[in-house]
Amino acid sequence: xxxxxxxxxxxxxxxxxxxxxxxxxxxxxxxxxxxxxxxxxxxxxxxxxxxxxxxxxxxxxxxxxxxxxxxxxxxxxxxxxxxxxxxxxxxxxxxxxxxxxxxxxxxxxxxxxxxxxxxxxxxxxxxxxxxxxxxxxxxxxxxxxxxxxxxxxxxxxxxxxxxxxxxxxxxxxxxxxxxxxxxxxxxxxxxxxxxxxxxxxxxxxxxxxxxxxxxxxxxxxxxxxxxxxxxxxxxxxxxxxxxxxxxxxxxxxxxxxxxxxxxxxxxxxxxxxxxxxxxxxxxxxxxxxxxxxxxxxxxxxxxxxxxxxxxxxxxxxxxxxxxxxxxxxxxxxxxxxxxxxxxxxxx
Amino acid sequence: xxxxxxxxxxxxxxxxxxxxxxxxxxxxxxxxxxxxxxxxxxxxxxxxxxxxxxxxxxxxxxxxxxxxxxxxxxxxxxxxxxxxxxxxxxxxxxxxxxxxxxxxxxxxxxxxxxxxxxxxxxxxxxxxxxxxxxxxxxxxxxxxxxxxxxxxxxxxxxxxxxxxxxxxxxxxxxxxxxxxxxxxxxxxxxxxxxxxxxxxxxxxxxxxxxxxxxxxxxxxxxxxxxxxxxxxxxxxxxxxxxxxxxxxxxxxxxxxxxxxxxxxxxxxxxxxxxxxxxxxxxxxxxxxxxxxxxxxxxxxxxxxxxxxxxxxxxxxxxxx
Numbered sequence: 001x002x003x004x005x006x007x008x009x010x011x012x013x014x015x016x017x018x019x020x021x022x023x024x025x026x027x028x029x030x031x032x033x034x035x036x037x038x039x040x041x042x043x044x045x046x047x048x049x050x051x052x053x054x055x056x057x058x059x060x061x062x063x064x065x066x067x068x069x070x071x072x073x074x075x076x077x078x079x080x081x082x083x084x085x086x087x088x089x090x091x092x093x094x095x096x097x098x099x100x101x102x103x104x105x106x107x108x109x110x111x112x113x114x115x116x117x118x119x120x121x122x123x124x125x126x127x128x129x130x131x132x133x134x135x136x137x138x139x140x141x142x143x144x145x146x147x148x149x150x151x152x153x154x155x156x157x158x159x160x161x162x163x164x165x166x167x168x169x170x171x172x173x174x175x176x177x178x179x180x181x182x183x184x185x186x187x188x189x190x191x192x193x194x195x196x197x198x199x200x201x202x203x204x205x206x207x208x209x210x211x212x213x214x215x216x217x218x219x220x221x222x223x224x225x226x227x228x229x230x231x232x233x234x235x236x237x238x239x240x241x242x243x244x245x246x247x248x249x250x251x252x253x254x255x256x257x258x259x260x261x262x263x264x265x266x267x268x269x270x271x272x273x274x275x276x277x278x279x280x281x282x283x284x285x286x287x288x289x290x291x292x293x294x295x296x297x298x299x300x301x302x303x304x305x306x307x308x309x310x311x312x313x314x315x316x317x318x319x320x321x322x323x324x325x326x327x328x329x330x331x332x333x334x335x336x337x338x339x340x341x342x343x344x345x346x347x
Numbered sequence: 348x349x350x351x352x353x354x355x356x357x358x359x360x361x362x363x364x365x366x367x368x369x370x371x372x373x374x375x376x377x378x379x380x381x382x383x384x385x386x387x388x389x390x391x392x393x394x395x396x397x398x399x400x401x402x403x404x405x406x407x408x409x410x411x412x413x414x415x416x417x418x419x420x421x422x423x424x425x426x427x428x429x430x431x432x433x434x435x436x437x438x439x440x441x442x443x444x445x446x447x448x449x450x451x452x453x454x455x456x457x458x459x460x461x462x463x464x465x466x467x468x469x470x471x472x473x474x475x476x477x478x479x480x481x482x483x484x485x486x487x488x489x490x491x492x493x494x495x496x497x498x499x500x501x502x503x504x505x506x507x508x509x510x511x512x513x514x515x516x517x518x519x520x521x522x523x524x525x526x527x528x529x530x531x532x533x534x535x536x537x538x539x540x541x542x543x544x545x546x547x548x549x550x551x552x553x554x555x556x557x558x559x560x561x562x563x564x565x566x567x568x569x570x571x572x573x574x575x576x577x578x579x580x581x582x583x584x585x586x587x588x589x590x591x592x593x594x595x596x597x598x599x600x601x602x603x604x605x606x607x608x609x610x611x612x613x614x615x616x617x618x619x620x621x622x623x624x625x626x627x628x629x630x631x632x633x634x635x636x637x638x639x640x641x642x643x644x645x646x647x648x649x650x651x652x653x654x655x656x657x658x659x660x661x662x663x664x665x666x667x
Contacts (some may be wrong), residue, residue, distance in 0.1 A: 030556065032622045053621060054558070063558070064588050137379060137469040209469045237385040239409070241562035243620045255587055271587050274560070279578055325461075328566055328618035329405060330377040330384035 002169040003191060004178055004185035008157070011165065012042035014184045015091065022087040023098060025059055026050050026060045036090070048091050050134050055097045055249030058102065059090050060121045062248075064271045067256070069118060072264040085121040089177070095157075096141045096320040097149040098129050100249030102153040106312040107252055117270075126173050129154035131200070135207040138321030140334055142205060143212035146318060149201035159197045166193040212334045214305075214315070216344030221306040229343050234336065235294040242274030244300065244323035244331070250316050252306075253280070268272045275299050301336055348476050351520045352399045353454060355424065358450060358517050359394045368448050369419025369607045372410050374403040380473045380487065381463040385410065397424075400476040401483045401494075404457040404501060406612045408432035409568045411442045412597050420446045426454035428503070430512035431610035431646030432568035437514075438650065439608070441571050455524045456496050456504040458483060463499060467492055470605040503613030503626065506531040508644055534627055538633040550595070556621040557594040559587070563615035563625050564601060569645075576600070607636060607655040610646040635666025639663050 006014065018024045019041045028037045029046040036056040039045055069077045101122075108118035132139075132148035141147060151157030155174030158165040167185060169175050178185045220227070245251040255273040260266040273280060276297075281290045290296050308316030317333060323333050348464040359371040371594045375386035375396040383403050386396045387410075414421045425433060430451055434440045446480035463485070478484075481601035483499075485492045496505070506528040512518065538546060561577070564570045576584050577597060585600075586593050609629045636642040639661060642654040 031552075033556065035556070064590065137464060143562065207469075231386050233385075236387045236410075236413070239562070239565040241565040241618070242558070242560040242619070243562045246560045247560045247620055257583075257587065259586060259588060269586075269588050273587070277561075277578070279580060282580075324378070326620045328562055328614075330379075330382050332378040335378050 002075065002175070002187075003190040003194060004167040004169065004187055006165040006167055006184055006186070006189050008160070008163050008165065014181060015039075015042035015045055016087045017181060017184075018091070019208055022089055024089050024091060025056065026091040036093075039105065045092065047130065050132065050136055051094065051139070051322065052097075052326075053322075053326075054247060055100060055320065055322065056090055057097070057100060057104065057249050057252075059088070059125065060101065060118050061108070061272075064096060064269060065117060067268045067270055069267050070258075070265065076268060087125040087126060088125040090125055092130045092158075093127060093154070094132055094320075095129055095148060095152070095154075096139075096318045097148055097249050098127060098153040099141070099144070099146050099150070099318045099347065101127070103250045103312070103314050103316060104252055105310065106314070117188050126155045126177050127153065128174075128177075130156040131157060131159035131197070132159060132204060133200075135209075136321060136325045137209050139319060140210040140212045140321060141319035142208055143210075143214065143334075143337075144317060144319050148204040149197060159200065161196040161200065165194060166190065166197050168197075168320070186302070193303050203285070210334045212337055213339060213341055214320070215341055217305055217337055217340045218309055218345040220340055220347060221302060225346060227343065229339060230294060230298045232243040234331055238293050238297050238331060239328060240276055240278070240293050240296070241328065242276050242279070243326050243328065245274040245276055247322040247326050249320055249322070250302050250304070250318060275303070297331075300309050301333065305337065305340070318325055348400050352397065354519045355399055355450065355539045355624045356394045356397050357453070359388060359397055359422065360391045362390045362581070363388070363394070364450060365471075367420065368422040369417070370414065371397070371422040371424075371450075372407050373424040373450075374399065374405070374407075376473070379460060379464055379470055381460040381485075382413070383459065399424075399452060400483075401456060401458045401478070401500075402460060402463075403454075404460070404617055406432055406566070406568055406614045408436060409566065411436055411447060412571055414604065415442050415446070420448060422448035422450055424450045424452060425505065425512050425515070426452060426457075427510045427512055428454075428610065428612040429568075430514050431644065432612060434514050434646040434649050434651075435569050435608055435610055436655065437619055438646075439569070439571065448517070449512070451515025451518045453518075453520050454504075454507075455483075455510065455523060456507065458494055458496075458498045459501050463492075463494060466494070483540045494510070501613065501617065503611070503616065508611065509647070513647060514649060518537065518654075532630060534624075535630045535634050536662075538627060538631070550598075551591055553623045554594040554598055555591050557589065557598070557623060558621060559589050559594065559597060560620060562618040563623075566614045566618045567605065568610065568612065568614070569605050570601075598628065602606045602632060605629065606632045607642070607653040608645050609633070611644055 024039055025036050026039050026045040027034050027049050028044050034049040034052040035054050069080045108115040151168050151170050155171045157168045253273045254270050256270050258266050259269050282288045304316040362368045371388040374383040376398050377384040381402050408429050468489035471487035474486040476485050481495050484496045509525050510523040585596050613626045636654045640654045
């Protein structure tokens with residue numbers, strides 16, 4: 001694997017150039033929150049964050065997306081689709097969030113049902129990861145094979161070491177970007193920094209507080225849809241908001257509806273939806289297969305720990321810890337995993 | 348606070364043993380040192396899960412609505428602010444008085460868990476907590492920590508109207524002094540000073556971050572509509588599309604819908620994942636209701652009529 005070095009002092013130059021040449025999306029600070037936004041240059045980027053409040057999944061699956069506009073003229077229907085995605089660089093993404101994008105890929109880029117809106121953005125975006133410098137008490141990416149310095153899924157991975165960034169080139173797309181801005185990426189001394197990165201990865205991997213072990217969890221869920229465990233406190237305390245699903249980097253459910261802008265014109269919109277909402281599975285005839293919070297809570301964790309595995313052979317959680325942190329009533333997926341493991345052991 | 352916790356457990360055990368209630372809803376240790384989580388205890392053996400201290404920020408009163416049609420009675424642990432919610436639920440006929448046993452605990456304030464967690468060694472285990480007036484002592488396996496209330500408490504607690512439960516069947520712990528905070532509406536007064544355009548810009552910036560996760564609505568103890576207007580599909584009054592316009596409709600509608608009923612517990616503010624200062628909206632309405640109608644905080648005593656549900660000939664009519 002090839003690697004380069006970028007002096008920290010040269011990062012603003014790189015970001016300014018990227019912002020000029022394409023759409024640059026990076027973490028920004030808004031009041032007390034950290035979000036991913038399109039920025040106009042290095043001055044807007046906020047890289048000293050640990051875990052953004054909202055993941056960058058919106059770069060590929062925006063919370064609202066116009067899929068087409070329509071106009072009915074009396075004898076014909078005119079459909080106008082939005083233009084394909086622009087060349088974009090997603091900079092400063094943490095490893096867990098990149099892994100999350102790789103769990104969305106099979107959903108939207110399946111052979112049978114490809115999603116052109118997602119694919120267009122995915123193809124035109126270069127993902128530049130940024131290794132973590134700290135492990136938070138809510139982090140548990142290691143449990144799913146990830147790590148604070150894991151570059152899986154990124155085109156380039158930046159790791160901060162002293163006054164330099166060690167840059168790993170993981171794909172051809174990443175290589176092309178490095179070649180375009182070759183005056184900023186130096187190859188001298190990259191080998192020495194590789195050791196620094198290894199040491200950092202080693203150090204951080206020992207800092208996880210949450211012990212999460214998935215042994216037996218999938219198996220116990222496989223055969224037991226009506227597990228008595230789901231009758232416990234989790235659904236009783238759930239207030240049924242959509243926070244966990246909206247801050248989750250792998251949740252991807254959406255709703256589609258028409259937004260009329262005149263008698264004969266309108267937009268077809270796709271927007272995020274949440275399986276925690278009562279109307280999510282409500283059918284036209286009035287039946288709801290998930291009538292209470294119990295079924296909805298079960299579904300969310302079944303999706304993360306079983307269904308995504310069944311369909312794509314990947315766990316639907318990456319251990320970013322956002323739902324743990326943001327849940328108003330402290331429903332904690334790590335506790336659920338450990339509880340289920342115990343259920344499996346006692347079975 | 349160990350004694351309060353002990354008494355809480357004893358009282359809960361007694362209630363369950365004597366079959367006075369079938370369920371006790373209280374606070375249990377959460378998955379972070381500085382967090383608690385709601386617990387639902389249905390057997391005397393389960394009461395050891397109950398805890399108390401400066402990490403019990405949640406207002407549990409809303410859960411009473413879930414059990415309003417349950418066969419047995421429910422006991423609930425409330426702080427001063429939460430007790431106002433119980434009164435509102437009773438006054439709105441959401442729950443019946445004879446089915447609820449209210450365990451009131453005077454509250455010395457609640458700490459912001461994230462701020463506390465940032466200071467404490469991550470793998471520390473909580474031993475006990477104590478209120479030292481201006482600060483809390485938090486004893487952990489990794490040593491003792493002191494948290495000044497001024498810096499670590501939730502803002503709502505810094506201007507607490509009444510730390511003592513205004514309704515309760517069983518009170519645990521000593522009554523605390525009620526302070527009159529002149530700065531209660533300081534943040535609202537700052538906003539009031541802005542011109543219309545600046546106010547609009549301020550809220551536009553806040554509402555544009557809204558994800559419409561509805562945590563603020565769902566946690567709200569006075570949001571008890573069986574089908575909320577924002578969930579209604581036919582007709583769809585507000586689109587699921589999130590944008591400034593739809594988000595603004597949501598927040599302004601909600602603020603006015605709870606006007607005269609909002610008990611100022613500040614839960615909407617606490618749970619917002621995007622840190623939108625929602626309590627300021629409600630506080631503006633509280634302030635206006637006080638200025639215009641001399642209306643006390645809803646729920647601050649039983650049987651208060653809602654300012655907007657009552658007509659007095661002397662009410663101001665500036666706009667007529």
